[in-house]
Amino acid sequence: MTTTPLAYPRQELQLTGEDSRLRNWAKNSRLGPPGSVVAPATEAELCDFLSTSHGPVRMIGSRMSPGRMIEVANGSGTLLDLSKLSGLISSTDDTVTFAGSTSLAAVYAFLLARGQMLPASPGVIAEQTLAGALCTGTHGQGLEQSTIAGAALSIRMVLADGTVAEFDREHPHFPAIQLSLGSLGVITAVTLRARESVIYTCLKNAVDADNLEADLETWNRENSLVKVWWFPQENQVQVWTANEATDDEIQRYRAGGGELLAHTNTNKAMNDTVESTLRQLRDDTKGVADDGKPLRTVTRFRDFTDVTGDVYQVFCRGIATPQINVEIGIPLARAGEVISTIKQWHAETRPRMHYPVILRCTGPSDGWLSPSHDQDTCYFGFVVYYAADGSLSEEGADFLRAVEKTLAEQGGRPHWGKYFDESLYHWPALYPQWEAFRRVREALDPQHRFANTFTAALLD
Structure with a gap:
């Protein structure tokens, strides 16, 4: 296997x-040479820059993606810092329009202040920019929704020649614009659907993984929002199932000032499992960096309790720490088969794991390049943490390469904003609208100004 x-x-x-x-x-990853960052203060300044300059351009966003997604072509060109183009632009009773560089956290905070939420479940952290979340396919969990891009009603972009274009759901290019890999233009505004905020009660349980192949789909069909963490070595699963809270639970939540309500049923069933994972994490990282945040991401599985809160309080509670995160989308109908394959592979290889396998399922996405395009999808997530000196353990890297190869052979589609070995995938076979996306790219950026080494290898 050739590893990128x-x-x-x-x-x-x-x-x-x-x-x-x-x-x-x-x-x-280094994104560009010294002096390559340009930070326009307004959309007009951005238009002027693009219309009067030459050379490749990439958008920095919040820099959460692997460097290959953000860096400029061949180490030269312009990195656009659009952080000044952020904030609320306008709103109606059931829509909000934000500048593209607004953080997801700011979007969520505005909506919650008026008792609303997006019709899309959040990911675990909210530091991403709105435009970056769309361009890479950021998603949450639950078959009744899909990616955050699914909440977009219209998207405004500045094209390579400095002109401004608006794309709504009736526009034939919209499915390409929804997840563009930053290769079509600069997103400066997004109009999103908003809905009344729902208060959820999330039940947390520890179960064995004997029937995970069937249980996973059952949990997702029977509950609004589901997230699963699978510890293969101990054959154990922690599963969160969230549904609309009862009137009594909502009343108690409101009485607590709207803070996340933890119930009193502390469950210690996974404490031994957590300690086993922590031992491997400590051994492989030889003392983790970033103030021990990786350790805290694992210890949260101890002494867990049911909770009641809004969707962001329940699910958007990740601890942001640098890591290598591989996430592969598999058609939900095949997820059970893939789980069986991983069980067999794990039994044979006994890999060292720093974190449980993360299982999140979503409904189909309209975006042509979304890993969940046109199908219910189960995302399999794998994490390996850096050591204090910035190195990655050989055991951890070997684990990620092996498990990714296994999922790629099952027709998996990798999450664009995370790490993957592109040599494992035949993109036109995975994405039926691949050529349609390339045609949109030729129409909007015929000179490939927004390309870099990574996107050129994919699309040229």
């Missing part, structure tokens, strides 16, 4: 000043 050199890069920890600014969030 960019797949699992080492962290560079001793960074200061501009050198730090030119690195992605995980500090494992």
Whole structure:
């Protein structure tokens, strides 16, 4: 197997000043040369820059993606810092329009302040920009919804020649714009659907994984929102099932000032399992970096309780820490078969794992390049953490390569904003609208100004 050199890069920890600014969030990739960052203050300035300049351009966003997604072509070109183009633009009773560089956290906070939410479940963290979340296919969990891009009603972009274009759901290009890999233009505004906020009660249980192949789909068909963490070594699963709270639960939640309500049924059933995972994590990372955040992401599975809160309080509670995160979407109808394959592979290889396998299912997406395009999808997520010196354990890297190869052979589609070895995938076979997307790209950016080495290899 040929492994892409960019797949699992080492962290560079001793960074200061501009050198730090030119690195992605995980500090494992350089995005451009010194002096390459341009930060327009308005959309008009952005239009003027694009219409009067030349050369490749990429958007920094919040720098959460692997460097290959963000970096400029061949180490030269312009990195656009659009952080000044953020915030609320307008709103109606059931829509909100935000500038593309607004953080998801700011979008959620505005909606919650007026008793609303997006019709899409959030991911675990909210530091991403809205535009970045759309461009990479950020998603949550639950078969009644899909990616965050599914909540978009219209998207405004500045094209490579500096002109402005609006795309709504009636526009034939919209399914390409929804997940564009940053290769079609600069997203400056997104109008989103909003709905009344729902208060959920999330029940947390520890069960064995003997019937996970069938249980996973059953849980997702019978509940509004579901998230599963699978510890193969101990044959154990922690499953969260969330549904609309009862009147009594909502009353207690309101009485607590709208803070996440933890119930009193503390469950210690997974404490031994958590300790086993922590031992492997400590051994492989030889003392983790980032103030022990990786350890905290695992210890949260101990002493767990049911909770009541809004969708962001329940699910958007991740601890942001640099890591190598591989996530592959599999058609839900085949998820059970893939789970059986992983069970067999795990029994034979006994890999060292820093974190449980994350299982999140979504409904189909309209976006042509979404891993959940046109099908219910189960996302299989795998995490390996960096050591304190910025290195990645050989055992951890071997585990990720092996498990990704296994899922790729099952027709998996990788999450664009995470890490993967592109040599494992035949993109036109995975995405029926691949050529349609390429035609839209030729129409909107015929000079491929928004391309870099990674997207050029994919699309040219």
